[in-house]
Amino acid sequence: MTTPKVSDIVGIINIIAPFGHAEEWDNVGLQVGNSAGPAGKIMVALDAGPAAVDAAVANKCQLLLTHHPLIFTPLKKIALSDPIGRILALAIRHDLAVVSLHTNYDVAEGGVNDLLAGRLGVQSCEPLKIGAMEELVKLSVFVPKGHEERVLDALFQFSGFIGNYRDCSFRTSGIGTFKPLEGAKPFLGEVGKREHAEENRLEVLLRRTDLTAAVNALRKVHPYEEPAFDLYPLLNQGKARGLGRIGVLSEAVTLEHFAATVKERLCLSGMRFVGDAGHKVKKVALCGGSGASLLRDASYKGADVLITGDVKYHEAREAEALGLALIDAGHFATERLMVCGVADRLKIELGKKKFEAEIVTFDGEREPFRYI
Numbered sequence: 227m228t229t230p231k232v233s234d235i236v237g238i239i240n241i242i243a244p245f246g247h248a249e250e251w252d253n254v255g256l257q258v259g260n261s262a263g264p265a266g267k268i269m270v271a272l273d274a275g276p277a278a279v280d281a282a283v284a285n286k287c288q289l290l291l292t293h294h295p296l297i298f299t300p301l302k303k304i305a306l307s308d309p310i311g312r313i314l315a316l317a318i319r320h321d322l323a324v325v326s327l328h329t330n331y332d333v334a335e336g337g338v339n340d341l342l343a344g345r346l347g348v349q350s351c352e353p354l355k356i357g358a359m360e361e362l363v364k365l366s367v368f369v370p371k372g373h374e375e376r377v378l379d380a381l382f383q384f385s386g387f388i389g390n391y392r393d394c395s396f397r398t399s400g401i402g403t404f405k406p407l408e409g410a411k412p413f414l415g416e417v418g419k420r421e422h423a424e425e426n427r428l429e430v431l432l433r434r435t436d437l438t439a440a441v442n443a444l445r446k447v448h449p450y451e452e453p454a455f456d457l458y459p460l461l462n463q464g465k466a467r468g469l470g471r472i473g474v475l476s477e478a479v480t481l482e483h484f485a486a487t488v489k490e491r492l493c494l495s496g497m498r499f500v501g502d503a504g505h506k507v508k509k510v511a512l513c514g515g516s517g518a519s520l521l522r523d524a525s526y527k528g529a530d531v532l533i534t535g536d537v538k539y540h541e542a543r544e545a546e547a548l549g550l551a552l553i554d555a556g557h558f559a560t561e562r563l564m565v566c567g568v569a570d571r572l573k574i575e576l577g578k579k580k581f582e583a584e585i586v587t588f589d590g591e592r593e594p595f596r597y598i
């Protein structure tokens with residue numbers, strides 16, 4: 227077991243929620259800190275505010291992982307009279323790195339919206355607003371006989387998914403030829419002599435986003451000094467990716483009953499809803515944070531209700547006009563689930579990579595709004 231570096235954790239987050247899937251306007255990834263520094267103790271929080279940074283420093287953490295980015299709009303100066311300037315100075319002074327995963331975690335499988343759906347009992351979820359289809363690549367690699375399983379084990383960390391099946395591959399056997407040149411250290415054969423080797427050609431499907439990690443893993447276990455492999459772009463598409471989720475409840479309930487369930491399961495002090503309290507709901511759309519812009523998508527897809535936060539007056543009026551019920555459960559409560567979600571997943575991924583780090587969650591975060 228080894229202590230991960232900040233860059234190792236960034237690499238793991240890129241598996242959990244690829245940074246390339248973030249919205250264009252977003253600012254995800256390393257916000258401040260040394261990516262080569264150690265990350266033996268990691269705190270997870272929703273906001274990169276002074277409370278979380280203070281807690282991370284007090285707990286002697288080396289990395290703070292947050293949902294909301296610390297730096298959202300470009301900075302022209304770092305002034306200590308400004309809250310962000312003070313946070314940056316504090317983080318730098320205490321060698322604390324801050325990494326944020328935001329809209330990439332919103333769209334990620336198992337991300338904010340899947341966590342919210344799970345908590346609220348919304349099943350069979352699909353993205354509410356499809357942003358992109360997953361790009362797929364075919365990798366075929368030539369492996370000397372007897373080394374196939376080791377290579378496949380490495381590749382199957384990233385590949386081989388087809389629907390509900392894992393570890394999918396195909397192989398054909400044949401003879402490979404090569405002549406090692408001066409300076410080569412061949413696994414088989416001799417320098418200056420053409421070698422004929424019994425090889426298997428292994429083929430697997432890869433998500434485009436996993437390509438670099440998969441090729442690195444392949445190079446680590448392949449016995450040849452220069453592994454031979456081909457990459458093919460495919461017209462086949464993988465899973466749909468997008469904002470929000472739409473799914474169904476196990477049975478239809480009244481809007482009032484469902485709103486009360488949401489309030490209880492998200493531990494809310496208060497909440498607002500729009501629509502007829504006695505109206506039955508079964509098909510549910512949801513988007514953690516600020517998702518009222520998805521009203522029309524929810525209505526178009528036949529949702530009975532949309533759950534989100536930060537709902538404005540005119541959005542509530544628009545929902546009424548569309549005949550769509552709306553539950554405003556608040557930005558904080560609909561995203562706060564990410565803290566345990568990220569911490570749990572990180573522990574699993576660290577274990578897989580034989581990294582040892584202590585993961586703590588910041589429990590001092592509170593909803594900023596008070597109710598009277």
Ligand SMILES: [Zn+2]
Binds near residue numbers: 515516557561
């Ligand atoms: Zn948010």
